[in-house]
Amino acid sequence: MKLLMIEDNESVSEMMKMFFLNEEWDVTFKDDGKEGLDVFLEDPTSWDMITLDLNLPTMDGVSVCREMRKHSSSVPIVMLTARDSESDQVIGLEMGADDYVTKPFSPITLIARIKALHRRAQIKEDGDGNTDHGINDDFDVKTEHFKINIKTREAYFDDELVSGLTPKEFDLLLTLARKPRQVFSREKLLELVWDYQYFGDERTVDAHIKKLRQKIEKVGPQVIQTVWGVGYKFDDSNIKE
Template sequence: MKLLMIEDNESVSEMMKMFFLNEEWDVTFKYDGKEGLDAFLEEPSVWDMITLDLNLPTMDGVTVCREIRKVSSVVPIIMLTARDSESDQIIGLEMGADDYVTKPFSPITLIARIKALYRRSLLSEEGDGRSENSVDEEFDIVTDYFKINHKTREAYYQEELIEGLTPKEFDLLMTLAKKPRQVFSREKLLELVWDYQYFGDERTVDAHIKKLRQKIEKVGPQVIQTVWGVGYKFDDSGVKE
């Protein structure tokens, strides 16, 4: 794995360096937001993972995340924040981060989060075969109004592309659409989409659902429904022409 860690706290970087070496990962450390962004922009396609501190000199983590997402919607990003504030975490997710870890954190926890996110990104690249719902060889999922292609990572509403989906937003949509009208709890979505069976924050799911809904609504009606007290489901059966 080739990882870019943008972190201004050198003691944190030094601590993580030992764990990264143990994993035999190729890691580049940057201690400034602008320097970190420049490192990414030099070769955007080479990075397998980015860990990004929220509070950085020169350019804050939210801005760096937003600029990275203008170039790549697929590189996995984990936001690191010293603030145990829901608003800061949600802002980071809404800017395109796939996950966040709150400081102080256990290095083992961060390593586990990185591995889980990386594993999911590899599965997304490889594809997971055709859904039993598929009736069109070009698409994995075809409903009355939606078509989803896992290999191209594209989703369409009545032939119109849903633009700008991040990896996790696409995975959420595909997971829900594979089983229309089935209700998924937030815990189950964390397990299926983030690969978190024993840890994770349900607010991560809520933030990604919010962004996914906003992007769907640009081309069509809302089909990701909240089932209060339970979770979420995909249902386009009530869509009106």
């Protein structure tokens, strides 16, 4: 794996360097936001993973993430932050981060998150490469009002595109819509969408659900419902014409 870690805390970088070496990953370290972005932009498609601190000199992590997403929509990005507030997490996810890890963190937890995101990215890449038969207008999931195309990674509400979905928001919508009215716990969604069985943070799901709902509401009624004390479900069966 080729990984870029943009982190201005030297002790964190030194700690993670030992764990990355143990995994035999090819890692580049940068302690400045602008310098890290410049290295990334030299060849955006060459990176398998980005870990990005929120608080960086010269250019903050949110701005770096935003610029990276302009050049690559698929490279997994893990945001590292010393703050433990929902607003910071949502901002990072809104700018295109796939996940966040709050400092202080266990190196084993970060390694597990990175591996999980990498596995999901590889599965998606392999699927995209093996499902093209020259037909791009077929829909893999059809509900009362939604149509979802896995190949183009597009979702439509009554033929209107739900625009601006990040990779994880699309995967989350797809997972829920494949089984309408089935309730998924946060733990199950972490396992299915993020591939986290033991190291997941349930707030990751809540933050993505919040942003996904906002994007769906731009084109139609809300179809992702909260089942209090349990989790979430997709249900568009009661929408009035």
